[in-house]
Amino acid sequence: QKEVEQDPGPLSVPEGAIVSLNCTYSNSAFQYFMWYRQYSRKGPELLMYTYSSGNKEDGRFTAQVDKSSKYISLFIRDSQPSDSATYLCAMSATDYKLSFGAGTTVTVRA
Amino acid sequence: DTGVSQDPRHKITKRGQNVTFRCDPISEHNRLYWYRQTLGQGPEFLTYFQNEAQLEKSRLLSDRFSAERPKGSFSTLEIQRTEQGDSAMYLCASSLVATKFFGPGTRLTVL
Numbered sequence: 001q002k003e004v005e006q007d008p009g010p011l012s013v014p015e016g017a018i019v020s021l022n023c024t025y026s027n028s029a030f031q032y033f034m035w036y037r038q039y040s041r042k043g044p045e046l047l048m049y050t051y052s053s054g055n056k057e058d059g060r061f062t063a064q065v066d067k068s069s070k071y072i073s074l075f076i077r078d079s080q081p082s083d084s085a086t087y088l089c090a091m092s093a094t095d096y097k098l099s100f101g102a103g104t105t106v107t108v109r110a
Numbered sequence: 111d112t113g114v115s116q117d118p119r120h121k122i123t124k125r126g127q128n129v130t131f132r133c134d135p136i137s138e139h140n141r142l143y144w145y146r147q148t149l150g151q152g153p154e155f156l157t158y159f160q161n162e163a164q165l166e167k168s169r170l171l172s173d174r175f176s177a178e179r180p181k182g183s184f185s186t187l188e189i190q191r192t193e194q195g196d197s198a199m200y201l202c203a204s205s206l207v208a209t210k211f212f213g214p215g216t217r218l219t220v221l
Binding site for chain 1: 114116141143145150151152153154155158160165166199201205207208209210211212213214215217
């Protein structure tokens with residue numbers, strides 16, 4: 001079993017819809033949680049960072065961490081075609097070594 | 111552009127050849143990381159530097175792989191005697207603390 005599980009999708013939504021992404025993990029020592037966006041053949045771009053549990057909002061993006069359930073989520077409101085990308089969850093116990101999910105491919109249809 | 115840069119962006123080589131990649135981190139970042147990503151997978155940790163010291167190496171990093179960060183600035187990743195299984199995107203990232211910023215990657219194809 002992988003340390004971080006993420007449904008690869010693909011996920012297709014109409015423009016303006018809410019995109020809901022999630023990951024589960026097995027390592028209870030994880031305390032740093034991040035979401036990255038990756039366009040095809042590009043490097044990952046940091047979207048959201050959360051330390052420990054709780055919610056964080058940044059514009060159209062909301063990240064949630066539930067350490068008791070070992071479950072993290074990313075919500076994208078008012079999705080746009082430019083949000084079409086692969087979204088990677090990443091987490092770590094230390095502040096240097098990230099474990100990534102496999103990524104969820106999202107397409108926002110105009 | 112003050113982000114992480116990597117060179118080359120693409121490398122095609124024949125099996126058995128040696129290749130070297132370069133990463134220039136964000137200038138004030140003292141931490142530098144190398145990850146490898148294959149198609150349909152998330153990046154996997156390879157190694158980590160704090161300043162010029164290499165502090166951790168993954169078991170994924172076989173003896174054919176070596177990384178350096180002289181003077182705590184840019185870093186190089188060398189792969190000796192390349193194999194077809196080395197074909198992947200090699201990503202470099204840098205940080206001050208936990209939040210890591212990735213470069214565009216070097217895509218390696220071993221024929």
